Amino acid sequence: MPEPVASVVPDPGSTAERILDAAEDLFAERGYSATSLGDVADRVGIRSPSLYNHFRNKEALYTAVMERLLDDFSGPIAELRSGPITHDRVLLWLETIVRKHHANPNLARLLQHAALSGGPGTSELVDRFFRPMFDSEHPIEDEPRPLLGDAGLQPWAVMAFNNLVMSYVTMAPMYRDLLGQDPFSQSALDKQLKLVTTLLQAVFDFRTPGERAGDS
Amino acid sequence: MPEPVASVVPDPGSTAERILDAAEDLFAERGYSATSLGDVADRVGIRSPSLYNHFRNKEALYTAVMERLLDDFSGPIAELRSGPITHDRVLLWLETIVRKHHANPNLARLLQHAALSGGPGTSELVDRFFRPMFDSEHPIEDEPRPLLGDAGLQPWAVMAFNNLVMSYVTMAPMYRDLLGQDPFSQSALDKQLKLVTTLLQAVFDFRTPGERAGDS
DNA sequence: GGGGTATACTAATGGCCATTAGTCTAGCCC
DNA sequence: GGGCTAGACTAATGGCCATTAGTATACCCC
Numbered sequence: 001m002p003e004p005v006a007s008v009v010p011d012p013g014s015t016a017e018r019i020l021d022a023a024e025d026l027f028a029e030r031g032y033s034a035t036s037l038g039d040v041a042d043r044v045g046i047r048s049p050s051l052y053n054h055f056r057n058k059e060a061l062y063t064a065v066m067e068r069l070l071d072d073f074s075g076p077i078a079e080l081r082s083g084p085i086t087h088d089r090v091l092l093w094l095e096t097i098v099r100k101h102h103a104n105p106n107l108a109r110l111l112q113h114a115a116l117s118g119g120p121g122t123s124e125l126v127d128r129f130f131r132p133m134f135d136s137e138h139p140i141e142d143e144p145r146p147l148l149g150d151a152g153l154q155p156w157a158v159m160a161f162n163n164l165v166m167s168y169v170t171m172a173p174m175y176r177d178l179l180g181q182d183p184f185s186q187s188a189l190d191k192q193l194k195l196v197t198t199l200l201q202a203v204f205d206f207r208t209p210g211e212r213a214g215d216s
Numbered sequence: 217m218p219e220p221v222a223s224v225v226p227d228p229g230s231t232a233e234r235i236l237d238a239a240e241d242l243f244a245e246r247g248y249s250a251t252s253l254g255d256v257a258d259r260v261g262i263r264s265p266s267l268y269n270h271f272r273n274k275e276a277l278y279t280a281v282m283e284r285l286l287d288d289f290s291g292p293i294a295e296l297r298s299g300p301i302t303h304d305r306v307l308l309w310l311e312t313i314v315r316k317h318h319a320n321p322n323l324a325r326l327l328q329h330a331a332l333s334g335g336p337g338t339s340e341l342v343d344r345f346f347r348p349m350f351d352s353e354h355p356i357e358d359e360p361r362p363l364l365g366d367a368g369l370q371p372w373a374v375m376a377f378n379n380l381v382m383s384y385v386t387m388a389p390m391y392r393d394l395l396g397q398d399p400f401s402q403s404a405l406d407k408q409l410k411l412v413t414t415l416l417q418a419v420f421d422f423r424t425p426g427e428r429a430g431d432s
Numbered sequence: 433g434g435g436g437t438a439t440a441c442t443a444a445t446g447g448c449c450a451t452t453a454g455t456c457t458a459g460c461c462c
Numbered sequence: 463g464g465g466c467t468a469g470a471c472t473a474a475t476g477g478c479c480a481t482t483a484g485t486a487t488a489c490c491c492c
Contacts, residue, residue: 050470
């Protein structure tokens with residue numbers, strides 16, 4: 001019996017990768033327990049017992065999906081933490097994650113399912129994706145006074161902007177109806193980018209009214 | 217055979233209401249298809265076939281849960297639409313929905329599940345809960361120029377603030393770990409209220425830098 | 433007290449689910 | 463070519479699920 005792949009990314013185009021692709025979409029849409037291996041197998045074009053040639057069980061498939069997504073999304077926050085936290089670099093981080101979530105909405109959807117319902121490895125998910133945003137010792141560097149006039153609000157603000165980005169994609173199916181256009185089109189991305197960056201600018205400017213920061 | 221209750225709110229303390237309470241929590245946590253009637257019945261303290269004395273089937277139970285939640289949450293937006301859309305009244309609306317979602321996080325969770333996975337009556341849900349926020353003909357009254365410097369962004373901004381409020385409660389389980397405190401405590405509510413109202417203030421002020429609106 | 437109704441129960445059904453066992457085939461190394 | 467292995471398949475398992483049928487009990491109205 002071949003020991004199935006654990007956390008290594010399989011060859012492109014291989015059956016294992018096609019399974020991961022199908023499973024990622026389905027887990028992201030329906031969550032862990034509402035996704036059946038039969039549906040995953042159908043989408044790949046094989047029978048469900050064949051999945052066990054590539055993954056130990058449903059839970060291993062799920063964690064492999066998470067692993068791959070986390071690898072893909074761990075870049076921007078690591079980048080931000082690798083240097084001084086300035087307004088410019090926070091704006092750059094925000095813009096980057098908007099683009100990344102827009103390009104692949106599945107991580108946000110998976111995280112949202114995990115937040116609502118739990119599922120295997122949820123606490124590891126929190127540790128690896130969210131914790132790095134919070135345990136940063138250094139505050140924003142070019143801040144004379146605490147953000148939003150209250151030091152205790154900073155984690156809440158981080159959370160808020162992250163939520164803003166992720167909830168756009170998790171709510172996208174509903175906004176497709178409401179706004180009458182594809183929420184993942186280029187023009188929608190442009191609008192979303194403009195909105196969140198303007199919002200962050202507004203926050204940066206708000207504490208010092210009359211005195212613009214002029215970061216750009 | 218008694219015709220089961222459709223959309224009327226049952227007596228307080230009755231079995232039907234206790235079923236609705238249990239089902240609301242479970243649907244909100246796990247979504248429609250991952251919730252089993254057996255679990256609902258267990259929580260009420262009866263056997264699952266007894267549920268059919270009160271609701272036609274799983275779908276009817278689900279829509280009854282939604283109905284009750286929509287009734288509860290339809291107040292604030294109706295209030296806002298009943299008069300002129302001013303900065304003050306938008307702030308009041310925002311504060312009200314923050315408090316309502318904090319008091320009962322289940323509507324936000326249910327809506328999030330519906331956005332991700334669909335489920336019975338999802339489009340009606342969108343029509344009844346979200347549509348009223350968008351098809352409003354009147355723009356903000358005391359606005360000399362369009363919000364955020366771009367008229368097309370207004371629906372996106374409405375969506376953003378709504379997401380901000382709802383995603384706080386749908387992500388709450390994760391932030392419980394991250395922030396090390398109960399996200400539904402009074403102090404957490406205070407912080408969240410301060411954050412979102414300040415954010416909205418920042419947006420209102422941002423278009424007219426140097427000239428404060430002075431709404432409060 | 434008797435009939436009707438509301439509402440609980442047990443038993444059963446057919447379907448889907450995750451998982452395992454065992455089989456077959458196509459390629460690879462000697 | 464002969465064995466080995468990867469990876470597909472079918473068949474079978476036990477469990478849970480939504481739903482129905484049929485039954486029992488307790489209350490209300492006369």
